[in-house]
Amino acid sequence: MNVQAYLMFNGRTEEAIEFYRKAVGAEVTMLMRFREAPDQPPPGMVPDDWGDKIMHSSFKIGDAELMASDGCQSDGAAFSGISLALSVASPEEAEATFAALAEGGQVTMPLTKTFFSPSFGTLTDRFGVSWMIVVSTT
Numbered sequence: 001m002n003v004q005a006y007l008m009f010n011g012r013t014e015e016a017i018e019f020y021r022k023a024v025g026a027e028v029t030m031l032m033r034f035r036e037a038p039d040q041p042p043p044g045m046v047p048d049d050w051g052d053k054i055m056h057s058s059f060k061i062g063d064a065e066l067m068a069s070d071g072c073q074s075d076g077a078a079f080s081g082i083s084l085a086l087s088v089a090s091p092e093e094a095e096a097t098f099a100a101l102a103e104g105g106q107v108t109m110p111l112t113k114t115f116f117s118p119s120f121g122t123l124t125d126r127f128g129v130s131w132m133i134v135v136s137t138t
Helices: 014-023 091-102
Strands: 004-010 028-031 055-059 064-069 084-088 107-110 121-126 128-133
Touching: 014 028, 014 055, 014 064, 014 091, 084 091, 091 107, 091 121, 091 128
Parallel strands: 004 064, 084 128
Antiparallel strands: 028 055, 055 064, 107 121, 121 128
16 A cells, blocks of 8 residues: 655646756656546536646655646645655755745744754745655654
């Protein structure tokens, strides 16, 4: 059994993937646009001009694989109790990664020494994704 995060960016997936490539070295492993799908979504499910938007993608950050889509989500209330936890090897790597992900976003807890890590902090990136950056002690 394997659980993976599937991120919905409501029309901004390509921009988000490029941001993660620069910020944390994300590597795209699969990308399909709506126009490339063998079966097209039913009429009205996605906007007519979304042929170039991303129907499905996968990308790796380190050993973790995430999935993303421009999706068919409404802008209604959504569950928001999830953060992506990114473990790094050193406080210097934490600082660089944190700064890159925080660009255009909002820091919710600056990097600081804690009882469980020499450097830990939280932020919400420019796409609304919540991140926890932690220096692993194991």
